[in-house]
Amino acid sequence: MSGIAGICNKENELDVYAAIEESLECMRHRGPDDKGIEQWDKCCLGMCRLSIIDIEGGHQPIWNEDRSMAIVLNGEVYNYLELRPELIAKGHKFYTKTDTEVLLHLYEEYDEKMLEKLRGMFAFAIWNEKKQELFLARDRMGQKPLYYFVTTGGTVAFASELKALKVLAKRLSFPLKLRNQSIYDYLSFGIPEPYTIYNDIYCLNPGCWMKINTAAQESQPYWILDRQPKINISYEEAQKYLRTLIKETVRLQLRSDVALGVFLSGGMDSSVITYEASQEIGSTLTAFTVATPGFETDESGIARRTAKELGIHHEILEMRIAPQDSIFQVVEHYDQPFSDSSAIPSMAISKLASNYVKVVLNGDGGDEVFGGYRRYVANRNFDLWAHYVPPFVWNWVANALEGRSRSRRSAFGFLQRVARGCSQSPAMRFLTWTNDQFNELDKRLWWIDQQQSPTETLIEDKLKGVSNYSWVDRQLELDRIFIMPGLLVKMDMASMAASLEARSPFLDHRVVEFAARLPDSYKVGIKEGKRILRDAYRGLLNEEVITGKKKGFEIPLYQWLTDDLRELVADALLNPNAKIYTYLDKEQVRLLIKQETMNERNWAYLVYALLILELWLQKESRGF
Numbered sequence: 001m002s003g004i005a006g007i008c009n010k011e012n013e014l015d016v017y018a019a020i021e022e023s024l025e026c027m028r029h030r031g032p033d034d035k036g037i038e039q040w041d042k043c044c045l046g047m048c049r050l051s052i053i054d055i056e057g058g059h060q061p062i063w064n065e066d067r068s069m070a071i072v073l074n075g076e077v078y079n080y081l082e083l084r085p086e087l088i089a090k091g092h093k094f095y096t097k098t099d100t101e102v103l104l105h106l107y108e109e110y111d112e113k114m115l116e117k118l119r120g121m122f123a124f125a126i127w128n129e130k131k132q133e134l135f136l137a138r139d140r141m142g143q144k145p146l147y148y149f150v151t152t153g154g155t156v157a158f159a160s161e162l163k164a165l166k167v168l169a170k171r172l173s174f175p176l177k178l179r180n181q182s183i184y185d186y187l188s189f190g191i192p193e194p195y196t197i198y199n200d201i202y203c204l205n206p207g208c209w210m211k212i213n214t215a216a217q218e219s220q221p222y223w224i225l226d227r228q229p230k231i232n233i234s235y236e237e238a239q240k241y242l243r244t245l246i247k248e249t250v251r252l253q254l255r256s257d258v259a260l261g262v263f264l265s266g267g268m269d270s271s272v273i274t275y276e277a278s279q280e281i282g283s284t285l286t287a288f289t290v291a292t293p294g295f296e297t298d299e300s301g302i303a304r305r306t307a308k309e310l311g312i313h314h315e316i317l318e319m320r321i322a323p324q325d326s327i328f329q330v331v332e333h334y335d336q337p338f339s340d341s342s343a344i345p346s347m348a349i350s351k352l353a354s355n356y357v358k359v360v361l362n363g364d365g366g367d368e369v370f371g372g373y374r375r376y377v378a379n380r381n382f383d384l385w386a387h388y389v390p391p392f393v394w395n396w397v398a399n400a401l402e403g404r405s406r407s408r409r410s411a412f413g414f415l416q417r418v419a420r421g422c423s424q425s426p427a428m429r430f431l432t433w434t435n436d437q438f439n440e441l442d443k444r445l446w447w448i449d450q451q452q453s454p455t456e457t458l459i460e461d462k463l464k465g466v467s468n469y470s471w472v473d474r475q476l477e478l479d480r481i482f483i484m485p486g487l488l489v490k491m492d493m494a495s496m497a498a499s500l501e502a503r504s505p506f507l508d509h510r511v512v513e514f515a516a517r518l519p520d521s522y523k524v525g526i527k528e529g530k531r532i533l534r535d536a537y538r539g540l541l542n543e544e545v546i547t548g549k550k551k552g553f554e555i556p557l558y559q560w561l562t563d564d565l566r567e568l569v570a571d572a573l574l575n576p577n578a579k580i581y582t583y584l585d586k587e588q589v590r591l592l593i594k595q596e597t598m599n600e601r602n603w604a605y606l607v608y609a610l611l612i613l614e615l616w617l618q619k620e621s622r623g624f
Helices: 016-026 080-089 099-117 162-171 180-189 235-253 268-281 300-310 323-333 343-353 366-370 374-388 391-401 411-422 426-433 440-446 455-464 471-497 509-516 531-536 557-562 566-573 586-593 603-621
Strands: 002-008 034-039 043-049 069-077 120-128 133-138 147-150 156-159 208-213 217-221 260-263 286-291 313-318 359-361 501-503
Touching (some): 002 162, 016 034, 016 162, 080 099, 099 120, 099 133, 147 162, 180 455, 180 471, 260 268, 268 300, 268 366, 268 531, 286 300, 286 343, 343 471, 366 471, 374 411, 411 426, 426 471, 455 471, 471 501
Parallel strands (some): 260 286, 260 359, 286 313
Antiparallel strands (some): 002 043, 002 156, 034 043, 069 120, 120 133, 147 156, 208 217
């Protein structure tokens, strides 16, 4: 695990070594154990390393045998031990025990086809001195980030974090201008990849590679998730195969030369991962649970009972969060406006766990892969509802339920959102049933400059390609494209801020591919989601875990915004000189803060998104 950066095809007399050194310093938290920089006439690669595999011998960049190629890697390739013998048999010589060197020899042997052999989370760069060519690649799900820009003169710069890339942009006199469309989209669900908050700076798409030389730039996907045709397998057989697949994935991801643990909440996903890890490691496994005194979502009691039943070591870490300090930490560390408030507890638990271990496994992705959210249940039933209940009835139901609950997790809150969504277009329904923030109708009132493209257009374009999918599969696919990147950014940034590597077995591509090809009914029942995962581990985990109500890893956001953060909200958002008023109508913001408009929505989510945007814009205006 590390932070990587590079400049290739430089156009001028820039001191690229010094530029890369400064860039790496910005993300020292990603790799405090080691640093390496290598320079050629046309390229300079650098990395800061968090040493996990081959601690002594894993210094990067790593060279091939004749020193014609070098690589820097951020992430882990979990099946590197299985790939190594094949390369040795083909005559490749190894000088380290790292997964990084396996990647380099694979590239020598198979070029971009090597990516098809990998299981892992990674973003890496290979410089081919003979071809004068840079090769960049990112893992299938996009767990590890990779940002880049290409100047008009053909110079390419890349880095693991935007703050590090901004250093290179400044050195190269590359203009940093905010992308208004990104801010427009942020109001609905975040900034969609491959775009960033800046014009002409992009994130390499998940499951893609890119080659850049002096003559051309080429990018191609090497992995596309297909949800059809559905596999013909009985429900019982599917459960057995799923357990086998998860067991194998956890075994691979337990590889580490440093202390390793697992995040354990009271929920299903982390409990499954903890169960499989305990079967592999035994009582020496350490599980970490966050206790949140005063939070309704505190699951430490259930987690304590799970750990006791599994016979593993259990550390309960009490998390006390200072609301205002935590928000400023998120704004400071996350390089773009990021409105998922669970980033706050994610950063806190990562910091606490890093005092014990360098690597943790988690249950991230379980809901998005196996259909765990209530919106999947709503989609499962949508065809029936749509045929028998006309839109005006759903409008009436939504209006009748308006204001009955401020909690999106309550029955009233969920039913109100379902009712609104059932009367909307597919793209708008997606927004309502996920983040439920601003849609195009809202933004016509809020947004000052009407030149932006509706965010719904992005969704509609993706829906065209999956029109033959069921509504459950459409929701799963849209979530993977638009919602999951935020989940992955959240965990990557939160864990790496504490120099902690977080691994997510449910996001192994073989697990994802298997789940995608299962019939809807195996994943999503009429009343509950994640059906096959529950049944696969029924009898292996306590029934309170199997049937427990989903709580989520959340903070009491409404309480904070109306109490601890009330003054900050007023100072930031009701200030007539607020930065957001470059984009948004002052009166609409005032009405929202006073809770006089958009009462059918989750008020706390909307206000938090605006607060984060304003604080980020303030930080950006101060420079870096």
